[in-house]
Amino acid sequence: MKSIKFVFTLALLITVTQVCFAQNAGDLDTTFNSTGKYTYDYGFVDNATNVAVQPADQKIVVSGTALTPAFSGNLMVTRLLPNGTIDNGFGVNGSLGIHQFQ
Numbered sequence: 001m002k003s004i005k006f007v008f009t010l011a012l013l014i015t016v017t018q019v020c021f022a023q024n025a026g027d028l029d030t031t032f033n034s035t036g037k038y039t040y041d042y043g044f045v046d047n048a049t050n051v052a053v054q055p056a057d058q059k060i061v062v063s064g065t066a067l068t069p070a071f072s073g074n075l076m077v078t079r080l081l082p083n084g085t086i087d088n089g090f091g092v093n094g095s096l097g098i099h100q101f102q
Helices: 002-021
Strands: 045-053 060-067 073-080 095-101
Touching: none
Parallel strands: none
Antiparallel strands: 045 060, 060 073, 073 095
């Protein structure tokens, strides 16, 4: 009986501890890129339209368009490491311009 009380008390303590130290909904995870977000300016108008996490290594792939003031530009793909830092092993400095269009 004593061991059942101990296990119950331990489970309750673990649950309460996790609830007390969990982040609030909507709070940024500051372990991601040390700020909780990643921002990069590709040009005049940038639109990130797709985000995917690679299942094998948890790297984050973001794609979108980067336009110039003349509204011509590139389809851009950027890859981040799971901690939110740029993956310099991908493309040039972590980004790849796929196709120039007007």
